[in-house]
Amino acid sequence: MDTFIIVDGYTDEPAGLGVPPYLDVYPRYVAGAIWSVIPSARILYFTIDEVRAKFDEFLGLAQKARVVIVIAGVAVPGKYLGGTPITLSELELLSRIIEKPIKILGGPVAMFGIGSEGGRVAELPDRLKEDYDLVVKGDIELAVYELLVNNYSLEKVSTEITRRDYRLINTFARRGAKIVMQHPNYSRNLIVEIETFRGCPRYIVGGCSFCIEPLYGSVVFRPIEDILLEIEALYSFGVDCFRIGRQTDLYSYMAKDVGKEEFPKPNPQAIEALFRGIRNIAPRLRVLHIDNVNPGTLAHHEKEAREITKIIIEYHTPGDVAALGVESADPRVIKLNNLKATPEESMKAIEILNEIGRRRGYNGLPELLPGVNFVAGLLGETKETYILNYEFLREVLARGLLLRRINIRQVLVFPHTRMWEVGIRIIARHKRYFHAFKKKVRENIDRIMLERVIPRYTVLKDVFTEAYKGEYTLARQVGAYPILVYIPYRIPLFRYIDVAVVDYGYRSITGLPTPLNINSAPRKVLEKVPGLGRSTVAEILSKRPLKRLKDLNGIETPIRLSLEDRFRF
Structure with a gap:
């Protein structure tokens, strides 16, 4: 059984995003092209971040593969929480260190070159073009399809091939859908x-x-x-x-x-x-x-x-x-x-x-x-x-x-x-x-x-905890241009929670989990809860574990009633 490896170096274009937690069309279409010709093919999908984290394991698998396909290209650079796009030096490293398989480079990087924010896009270096067997300036999924229907004959593959309609693509899209199960964000966000x-x-x-x-x-x-x-x-x-x-x-x-x-x-x-x-x-x-x-x-x-x-x-x-x-x-x-x-x-x-x-x-x-x-x-x-x-x-x-x-x-x-x-x-x-x-x-x-847009104390539902930054937990809702939420202490990652907005940065907010566990929340977190003064926070800390807010002497009844839904015990 032939093994194919797809390395997702991430893409970001005017009309498409492929930096985690987003998965763009390129890996799915390529996987579909392979499975359309060889239904029994073994396809292994790696993000570039997974390659970095498990390089020796990746390299061992890559050297035994029949074809390695690298997809990359950031056309509209941004700042990414979910992943770091592949660099030129990494593209060069992969092309040199992987020796036996057919190596194919595609995506915007092959179409337009390497770019960085606020600069001219550089043409791919000649050495890089030479180290990859195919640098596909057209549609990578069609080039892979041509390679396979022509029994791996590189000479019969047009690197300029471009689709004029969606007939093949629609087949690729359906057959390649199951590659999502190998994505590191699968079943998460x-x-x-x-x-x-x-x-x-x-x-x-x-x-x-x-x-x-x-x-x-x-x-x-x-x-x-x-x-x-x-x-x-x-x-x-x-x-x-x-x-x-x-x-x-x-x-x-x-x-x-x-x-x-x-x-x-x-x-x-x-x-x-x-x-x-x-x-x-x-x-x-x-x-x-x-x-x-x-x-x-x-x-x-x-x-x-x-x-x-x-x-x-x-x-x-x-x-x-x-x-x-x-x-x-x-x-x-x-x-x-x-x-x-x-x-x-x-x-x-x-x-x-x-x-x-x-x-x-x-x-x-x-x-x-x-x-x-x-x-x-x-x-x-x-x-x-x-x-x-x-x-x-x-x-x-x-x-x-x-x-x-x-x-x-x-x-x-x-x-x-x-x-x-x-x-x-x-x-x-x-x-x-x-x-x-x-x-x-x-x-x-x-x-x-x-x-x-998000008034103070608004509750944001289904915020996904993604990473730590110092003592903060970074979280976002899943969707288009999600707003970054700073939670001022560490909570478990990779779960959905609700947060209440308590403060603002220029492009981010500070939020507290809601309902908040009153018995485990740090002092600095309790002090951000509206309605809790310093003396009340001190009383909470001295009397924990609490079973109910009624156990507090220093909190007035109207305030207590307004806070009861915000805490769990």
Whole structure:
């Protein structure tokens, strides 16, 4: 029996995330391609973090494998709690140290190269290209499929092969679903990225100057029934958290006149059929969220946008985020970079989502709120750009509108985009403006916005404890852009708890488990409980273990009654 090893070095693209707890499509499609040709194949899946932690064990297995496939590529760098993406030096190490198997490199790293935040993406070094038997600039799953149907003949594999439709992919997606059972986050907080279409509806006008999505060409929609069959397969293997995130604009899924209009008319009926179908085949799902939304689509088609927003809220789970690519509030930058929306249009999109989505859901968070992305270093940018961007956010705040997140990043420049010729010259000149803008937003907007989105003492349900940082426990709800919760003492990891919000950082909160164990909580934790003064805390500590709050002399009856549900004994 042939053994195949998939190394997931993690991916992060404008339309797809694959850093734990997220699992992107690449490993699933590749596994499905293998099992489609060799149903009895032994496939071993490793994240790059597992490779680091168990390197000798991994190496022993890899040397005996027939094929080793490495998937990697961070196109939109971020800060990750759940994993650390593979580095160039690690890619080189794997290519040199694994000798016998066929070695294949794929994903965004092979398509576009190696990148780092705020810099030009570097082409892969020639030595790395030579050390891997195949560096697939096209679709890795199709290259693997070609390799196997041609009996491992490397010469018959096109490294540029690219899918034009979803016929094979839909088979791969279903057959590869069971690879989820090997993911380290499986049965914990795993969330799976689901693809609805490839490409950007704005490719007919060239798309944004910095974005790789228009390079895929015309939009190809994935049929509803095929998406549902994949989700049914994933659900049957125990996946209960899904993000409909692998697309450039969810509101354009199955849109009419795509390929003819820059902002094609949305199709609410198709989106309702998709979301209703998901709920029917996965009735006990834990999370159903979305990701990318084009603010221009909402502004150009307000009626349909409102209808779709209501549909999503009917079928999804609360705490959802529609990430809007605002990119810039400077009209000159918008024009020169062919961005998707004017400041007025972006504000309209934010208003529509707030109008329908800001009501609070059962897990403590608003149903569906916008997030906004800003990119620094674009064509036409000046010092004035940062002033306009800040004023835009101040206006959002002044209007009482809510944003779940504000993402500010430096442009990452890719080959074959219009920004490639410009490179990083602009952002290199404007570093001081960028850092000053980011600091100002964090200090003057982020915290205020966070307090509005999650008022003090809000109870957040199903927060998953992920890691320790010093004496703190770090926890997050599963979903789109989860808010980081600092719990001020160590509690057991890898379990779901409820927390009450007691304090704020710029982009995180401090929360206490609720109900709180009054007999084991440290003094510093008890002192954060509203209604407990220092003298009451001292009395609690002196009388523990307590069986009831009535045992305390220094706590007044009204306060005691308000606190009883917050403690366990």
